[in-house]
Amino acid sequence: MASYGVSQAPLSSLTAPLLYPSPSEAALKLQYVGKKIQDVQAPAVIIDAAVVRRNCRLMLDTVQKLGVGFRAHVKTHKTTELTKLQVGEDSQSVKLVASTVSEIENLLPWLLECKTKGKDVNILYGLPVSPSSIPRLAVVARALGEGALGLFVDHPHHIKILDQVDATSWPGRIPVWVNIDVGSHREGVSARSKQLADIAYSLSSSERTHLAGMYTHMGHSYGVSSPEEALKCMATELEGLEEGAIEFLKITGAHETKSATATKVTLSLGATPTATSVQNLLEDSEGAQQYRAMIDKINQSFAVELHAGVYPVMDMQQLATRARPAQSPSDPTKSLLSFSDLGMRTLVEVASLYPDRGEKPEALIAAGSIVLGREASKSYPGWGVVSPWPLQDGPHYDPEGSKTGWIVGRISQEHGVLTWEGSREQMRELEIGEKLLVWPNHACIAAVNFGWFLVVDSDKPDPERVRDVWVRWRGW
Incomplete structure (x- = not known):
């Protein structure tokens, strides 16, 4: 039988921070903090810290009231900053x-x-x-x-x-x-x-x-x-x-x-x-x-x-489960599981337009499976839903509602094809070079090829401004 005993000295250097070095956090903050989302090069992943805090607090409050323990999984985000929110400052x-x-x-x-x-x-x-x-x-x-x-x-x-x-x-x-x-x-x-x-x-x-x-x-x-x-x-x-x-x-x-x-x-x-x-x-x-x-x-x-x-971030897959109602039965003003509880969006850029390609108008984004992943959502036939951004709220494709809006209808490695679902008369016009924010199907996979998150905060003034950069861990 093999022995798996090891001495401490030769292993002290074989750790992920050295095997898979991360970019400079200070340099990233110098590059991004203070910029508007609109001015960031796509693709990028945007985290809304306000939504994440709310989702983490709700989970911690729930397990405390039920008298059970909670163990946070860190694989989705791979950051110390979000881990701290999952655990809770006073825990x-x-x-x-x-x-x-x-x-x-x-x-x-x-x-x-x-x-x-x-x-x-x-x-x-x-x-x-x-x-x-x-x-x-x-x-x-x-x-x-x-x-x-x-x-x-x-x-x-x-x-x-x-x-x-x-x-x-x-x-x-x-x-x-x-x-x-x-x-x-x-x-x-x-x-x-x-x-x-x-x-x-x-x-x-x-x-x-x-x-x-x-x-x-x-x-x-x-x-x-x-x-x-x-x-x-x-x-x-x-x-x-x-x-x-x-x-x-x-x-x-x-x-x-x-x-x-x-x-x-x-x-x-x-x-x-x-x-x-x-x-x-x-x-x-x-x-x-x-x-x-x-x-x-x-x-x-x-x-x-x-x-x-x-x-903490949710995604289209979680929305499709309806594991919670959209609003609290006791407080209809309180969202439980709706689009407003999705804390992660992928910034993409329109690369081309094809209004007469077929039955549906289409557009090309420079973001395929290596940006959005290939995991489907059972609620609709696409790989991501285009949010109403830059509007804070507005019409968009809702699998349980209008079913009208832009979705990522087809996907290959670097290319994503947006398809317009619903009436052409209601179509949101797009322009080449326009930035869009997409709700991905599976946040864990959509984040995996990014080295960092750009963090905004909708609880604070100017929710479009990048306030922080969270560096993701790499490697195995």
Whole structure:
């Protein structure tokens, strides 16, 4: 069996900030801060800090009122600035999950700062652990201290790999989180599978690892179309996790521990549609009371935790789920999930016009799949919706409303083709060189090829002016 022990010295330089250097933040701010969106070269990604703050506050307020934990995923934005908003300035608990070692390494300076302030830091590497990632992760684990960095497993061989990690390179027992598959068939094993039992047996005899939690991602919740459907998915997630945890603990014998000081096993469930759906439980309805009672009951034996990633910025995919109503039932003036809650837009430029090309007028933008991504949204046949900007509000294509406006109707690598949907008489005239802001289908993918976000703030005077630049982390 290979050994994954490593010495600290040769690895101290093999970190993402050096392997994948970022551009100068100071130079970027000198270049962009103070400029109007209209004067920025396209393509670019624009973040509205006001919308992001509102979405983050709503999530944190919700989990606090429900008495459950929350773990923010950082993969969508890959920035320290937005991570801080996800966690909350006053929070004493910093619980995160990341998709790359690079994200964790780039967060390390801030995480160490949090520890010096007495905050509880816990971060998960969000894929089943691979041997090649262990040396770099071990450096982070040593820096943060025992128990602060957790790893995912969904096969007994993962436990065998971790048992070979040298204790001098990764001190203490390594917290592991078992991935449970509740129907998405991405990572994870089902609650009653032989593979889960084999993992439990391996863990029960392991001297280097211990069970910290059970984790699931219900990716097929993106197919829901109402708060009711989203909440049913949330309940399926939680019940599946509970079933997996009970079966697992029976094998390991951990369920027999009755000590008052014993740490509860965490059940972490999420995907933005199901995580945001629990915001509906703050309404005083019979259905909400039943779901809250279910959460409260499971929370007595386990520590229930939600996780989500794209919720700070939202996108067309999230809008299509209708995991929350557009407005609050108790306060119709309060938006919950509408176009005004989409905090990320892609700046594009019209490159050419084709008014007589076919049945629909078309226009070309210099932004294809490498800018907008290729993930579809179930609510409409396009790859992005052109917002009414530079108007603050105005007519635009709404999949559940007018269905009239410009959308990104076709896409290739560098080229995007806008198509006009609806009556020609209502068509918004475009000009070559005109800048447009597009709501992308999937914010995570639409952001991936950009090195930084340009940040505006609609809560402040002059919402068109760039106020900050957030540099995105690169690499793996």
